Amino acid sequence: MDFRLSEEQEALREVARDFLAARWPADKMRAALDAQPALVDDDVWKEIVEMGWLGVAAPEASGGIGGGVVTAAVLAEEAGRGILPGPFLSSLTAALAAESCGDDVLLGEIIEGRSRVALAVEEPGGSWGPDAVCLAATPCDEGWSLSGTKILVRDGQEADVLLVVARAPDGLALLKVPADVPGLARNRMLLMDGQSASELVLEDVRVGSDARLGGGEGGLLEAYEKATVLCAADLLGSAQASLELATEYAKERVQFGRPIGSFQAVSHRLADDLMKLEIGRSLLYGASLALDDRRENASALVSAAKAWLNEAAIAAVESALQIHGGVGFTWEYDVHLHMRRVRCNVACHGDADFHRDRVASHMDAALAAEGSGP
Amino acid sequence: MDLEFSAEDEAYRAKLKVWLAENLGGGKGSVNELMKSATEGGNKDPLAGARVWPRKLWEAGYVGLAWPKAYGGQDASFTEQVICAEELAKARTPPMINTIGLSIIGPTLVQHGTEEQKKRFLPRILRADDLWCQGFSEPEAGSDLASLRCRAELDGDSFVVTGQKVWTSLAPISDWMFLLTRSDPDAPKREGISYLLCDMKTPGITVRPLRNAAGGMHFSEVFLDQVRIPRENLVGELHGGWKIARSSLDHERSGLSGVLALEETLGRLWRMASQIDRGGEKAVEGPTTRRLLAQHWIEIEGLRHLGYRTLSDQIAGAAPGAGSSVGKLFASDLRSRMARTGLRIEGPLAQVAKRSPHVIDRGRWHAAYFDALGHAIGGGTSEIMRGVIAEKVLGLPRATED
Known part of the structure; x- marks a missing residue:
């Protein structure tokens, strides 16, 4: 029983966070909104490939790091936090699909950056x-x-x-x-x-x-579950970054002679957002681990994580926008970058009702198996 | 990451399950049998029956798991504590009447009590010999607990205590009360509070039961008039009671046993929705109800996995993360939401009184609803808990001056 990330996973998170903060400034994402869609610069992409991020989940025998879906989720979370554009997550998604469907050749090509693949x-x-x-x-x-x-x-x-x-x-x-x-x-x-x-x-x-x-169909469905989990992790990363931005601002911004974070209308909203994200984090890593362990309720947990984080992430970015006041509504401020990303991911791979329906189907089966009776 | 219990832990679970099956049946020597016979034959203790189960459970080694062996505890591992709580939650066990002792004052004494206090009180809590109640809240000191006024003046070898406590659960049947008193009226409010243990048979104590909004008689007002409490019943330092009270509110738990109770509630909701008609189909077939129930499944899984994180931190001896502080609040909110869902599924019949023969499920959802709303107030309101999360986890400035 140890439902914590390992030291290696935490270390990888730190490396990823530092790397993205240094090499992918948010301004480039902002610029992409007015010009061509954003892709990371070639040299940054080359380094990402060299660091082995695309093989983070794959077994070592296939040229990967062997971290499974859990470690892939760590990187997807950091990509969301760092507002990292393609082709990292799309390539990682494709790598997981190639693995689920047993194509080691394609997997190797993706991991080594020889082929760009999209699902x-x-x-x-x-x-x-x-x-x-x-x-x-x-x-x-x-x-x-x-x-x-x-x-x-x-x-x-x-x-x-x-x-x-x-x-x-x-x-x-x-x-x-x-x-x-x-x-x-x-x-x-x-x-x-x-x-x-x-x-x-x-x-x-x-x-x-x-x-x-x-x-077969099983491999394909598993690939889609993994794509969904990475999307949910991306949501968590953006939402967590938004919560941190809002919290820092609430500590510093003074109105009526006090930091606005001392007002309960502000602090309770942030406490609620934190609670929702902690539940979402628990679901996300629960779902990732269930996929790695091939548990029978893995697909229901994936839907649980996506449905929950869809709504929790929207709450967090909307709070961030509101709590920053006018400043947060400016083009130069990063809040709208997170909000845009969250809004895209929420509509990607299933909205909350889509996933609640999938959970309900799981309950139909699970509760029927349990045998009903008052 | 792994969510497996070790082979030793699973063996512990298997042994406990066998024990529960043997003792909870209806046969000779079973708990039910013992509870019935305890109150027969002129036994003067009206709670004799209610003491049977906690005592039996303790004798078998399934009570006081976290406490030291020297005082009757088990020194059990965190995983054993969780497994024990889980299996007890799954089995249909009689109620534990000594819960307040086991969950609040016991752990406080383990941490802060003198050797004499531990030897004197802990074994009696474990055996359900002594029942305890909590004297914290006062009419003018609810959420702002530190402004309490119940006065304790040191007079020779004892404190003389005068004041009023309120919302005191189980006061009429309690043998002892742990209470917070104002021992130094001139000190800043958090620095003049002493934590005392009071025998409820001491002269000067009056207990007046209050009827709650749900109709039950769970809590009382307790009036103290010149009540003498020996100085040896002071817990921790003189005037140092505030920190001890705070630490007793901090006994973080993974909350995993609570998850099983919520899971059972969800099963009941699903079965009720499968039986009740709503607009020509069963309620469970309508998208609104289906999604509501699915949402509860999601919420319960979220809470369960949050509990695994807290448990993992405890096992590793790591400081509890942000997750553990939000679990209690989330569970409390979730209980309310699920009770509301119950009333919603009942539809028009949600109006029917519990004592009416037309009531659904013996009025379970009305009771659950009131119970859940009460929980959002007792033991720290949800607002206070949000304030604590904002301050301790997010590091936001306090809303109040002191």
């Missing part, structure tokens, strides 16, 4: 997740023919390979699609936080039969 799940239609996938994978002479549309593919515009979730005759499938394949059109979708995403339109795109990853 394409969501489609038009207003919902989220593999269940809502319509994009068809039809068997053909070469292997597979793919037709359909993907949206909100993070860093899809810059990817060399797209990991496309499709519906094959025998169930959901994950297929590798080279970015330059005929029949694939990529259109940029600008995100409100300055990050890059794509719409992919596939019209009879042909890929070989070896393009389909293994692991």
